[in-house]
Amino acid sequence: MAESQPRKCAVWQDLASSQQIHTQGDRVSDDYRTSHCAPGYGTHYNMTYESGYYGALWDKIERPMILDILRPMGGAGRNCLDFACGTGRITNVAAQVFGEVVGVDVSKSMLACAQVPNNVKLRNIDMTMESLEETFDVVTAFRFFLNAEDQLKREALKAINQQLKDGGRLVCNVHMNATSPIGLVCRLLNWSLGRTVRNTLSETRFKKLLTASGFLVEEVIPYGYLPRPGRFLPGICEALIEPFEKLSRTLRVPGQLAQHFLVIARKH
Numbered sequence: 001m002a003e004s005q006p007r008k009c010a011v012w013q014d015l016a017s018s019q020q021i022h023t024q025g026d027r028v029s030d031d032y033r034t035s036h037c038a039p040g041y042g043t044h045y046n047m048t049y050e051s052g053y054y055g056a057l058w059d060k061i062e063r064p065m066i067l068d069i070l071r072p073m074g075g076a077g078r079n080c081l082d083f084a085c086g087t088g089r090i091t092n093v094a095a096q097v098f099g100e101v102v103g104v105d106v107s108k109s110m111l112a113c114a115q116v117p118n119n120v121k122l123r124n125i126d127m128t129m130e131s132l133e134e135t136f137d138v139v140t141a142f143r144f145f146l147n148a149e150d151q152l153k154r155e156a157l158k159a160i161n162q163q164l165k166d167g168g169r170l171v172c173n174v175h176m177n178a179t180s181p182i183g184l185v186c187r188l189l190n191w192s193l194g195r196t197v198r199n200t201l202s203e204t205r206f207k208k209l210l211t212a213s214g215f216l217v218e219e220v221i222p223y224g225y226l227p228r229p230g231r232f233l234p235g236i237c238e239a240l241i242e243p244f245e246k247l248s249r250t251l252r253v254p255g256q257l258a259q260h261f262l263v264i265a266r267k268h
C-alpha cells in the first residue's frame with residue numbers, strides 16, 4: 001500500500017502534464033467531463049482534504065453545515081442523488097441521513113477511491129447523457145458548477161431537474177465566489193493575463209442559471225470568510241478558520257465577501 005500510492009500519483013502526474021491542474025478548486029480545465037479521469041486522480045483529490053485550507057474548511061465548517069442542512073430533508077424512506085460525487089465526500093454525509101443514496105460520476109478513478117456504506121450505490125455514468133431509472137427527494141452537487149463549462153452547467157442542471165421528484169431540492173455549492181477578496185484577485189489575474197486561469201462565479205450569475213433551469217432559489221448560505229492564504233502561512237487556517245467564521249457571522253460581514261456559497265433550490 002505504501003508503495004502503490006506514490007506510483008498511482010506518478011501515473012496521474014504524467015497524464016496531468018497535458019492538462020491544467022485544478023484540484024485546489026479554482027483553475028480551468030479544457031474539458032471538465034474528463035478532468036478527473038486520469039488514473040490515480042482520486043488519491044490525489046482526497047489529499048486536498050487532508051490538511052491546509054480545504055482540510056480545515058471541510059472538517060470545521062463544510063461537513064457539519066451540510067449535515068445540518070441535509071438532516072431535516074432526510075429520513076429512512078427518503079432518497080438522495082449525489083451528482084458528480086467524485087470520491088464520495090458528500091455522498092457519505094448524505095448516507096448518514098437518507099435511507100438510500102446514489103452517487104454518480106463520470107470518473108472511474110474518482111469512484112475507485114470512494115468508500116461508502118451499504119445504503120449507497122455508486123454509478124459510473126454521465127448523467128447528462130444517460131438518465132437514472134428512479135427520481136429523488138434531494139440532489140446534491142458540490143464543487144461542480146464553478147469549473148464546469150457553461151454548456152455543461154446547463155446540461156447538468158437540466159439532468160438534475162429531471163431526476164428530482166416534484167418539489168424536490170437541489171443542494172449545491174460554488175467554491176470561488178466572484179465577489180470575495182480571493183475571487184477579486186482571481187479576476188484581476190485573469191484580466192492581467194488576458195485569459196481565464198481561475199474560474200469565479202457570482203451568486204447573481206448562478207441564481208440566474210438556476211432560475212433559467214427550472215429551479216426556485218430558496219436560500220443562499222455564504223461560508224468560508226477567512227481569505228485563503230495559499231501556500232503562505234501553513235497551519236494558520238487550521239487555527240483561525242473556525243473563530244474567523246464565527247466572528248464574521250457575529251459581525252454580520254456581508255456574504256459577498258465569503259469565498260464559498262451553498263444554495264438550496266427547489267424544482268418548480
Ligand SMILES: C[S@@+](CC[C@H](N)C(=O)[O-])C[C@H]1O[C@@H](n2cnc3c(N)ncnc32)[C@H](O)[C@@H]1O
Nearest residue numbers: 033036084085086089105106107110127142143
Ligand atoms: C471537483 S470534483 C467534486 C467531487 C465531489 N462532489 C466533492 O465535492 O468532493 C468534480 C467531479 O465532477 C465529475 N464530473 C464532471 N463532469 C461530470 C458529468 N457530466 N457527470 C457526472 N460527473 C461529472 C468529475 O469526474 C469529478 O469527479
